């Protein structure tokens with residue numbers, strides 16, 4: 001029996017695990033997957049290739065509107081192409097990571113990419129029965145009416161260690177220092193246009209600092225299946241009911 005279309009919106013800061021967890025959740029549930037960060041990265045890559053000044057807001061906005069971007073939605077096939085060129089690897093390179101916030105903090109760019117993201121989400125609800133979409137403003141702006149909304153958080157220490165291990169194969173002091181800019185500065189810059197460090201009303205917070213990857217995936221799946229509420233924020237103390 002076909003189920004009601006489902007959107008699972010996941011936000012979080014860099015290194016909180018949103019891409020890897022969202023992909024695994026989509027795979028497990030047979031849903032589409034949308035990495036909105038890859039769209040900002042593809043635009044940044046394109047602007048750099050075109051030799052645009054990323055601080056030239058109008059030029060970058062026009063580039064966003066014209067961007068011939070193919071957005072992948074298969075959790076097992078995440079090749080990103082711009083005008084037929086495969087940029088899957090190029091958009092993860094350091095020069096893009098360092099400069100992507102300059103395009104992501106342009107409000108007209110955000111409006112254009114948000115429009116495209118909503119289009120993808122709507123189409124995948126129809127075609128595939130649902131989608132896991134992740135980024136910085138999915139729970140709040142792109143899909144505030146999603147059936148499930150989750151904010152993944154993790155301590156700065158945990159996020160740095162994860163990214164450092166991913167990029168440099170370890171998390172010793174030098175490796176962590178080399179990663180700090182990618183996480184801390186970028187989140188600071190990105191926070192100026194999206195609120196992803198604290199959950200909005202109705203968004204479930206899941207602190208992943210002390211959870212393994214598999215535990216996080218299981219917690220999100222349990223939440224979607226209605227088994228538990230994965231709220232990890234401090235709960236208000238229980239006040240006994242005097243009439244009970």
Ligand SMILES: Nc1ncnc2c1ncn2[C@@H]1O[C@H](COP(=O)(O)OP(=O)(O)O)[C@@H](O)[C@H]1O
Pocket residue numbers: 012013014015016017018019020021162163166208211212213214216
């Ligand atoms: N709970 C976890 N514990 C340890 N490592 C994790 C966990 N979740 C994700 N990772 C790893 O951390 C790195 C960053 O995860 P990623 O999903 O890219 O984060 P984000 O998309 O939020 O930046 C990846 O190498 C991923 O495999």
Ligand SMILES: Nc1ccn([C@H]2C[C@H](O)[C@@H](COP(=O)(O)OP(=O)(O)O)O2)c(=O)n1
Pocket residue numbers: 013014015019036037038040041100101104105134135136137138186190194
């Ligand atoms: N919905 C989104 C998704 C990403 N962004 C911005 C924030 C980041 O600096 C870039 C790239 O996002 P991405 O999720 O790939 O970043 P990470 O390296 O996983 O931390 O885009 C955004 O502003 N809004």
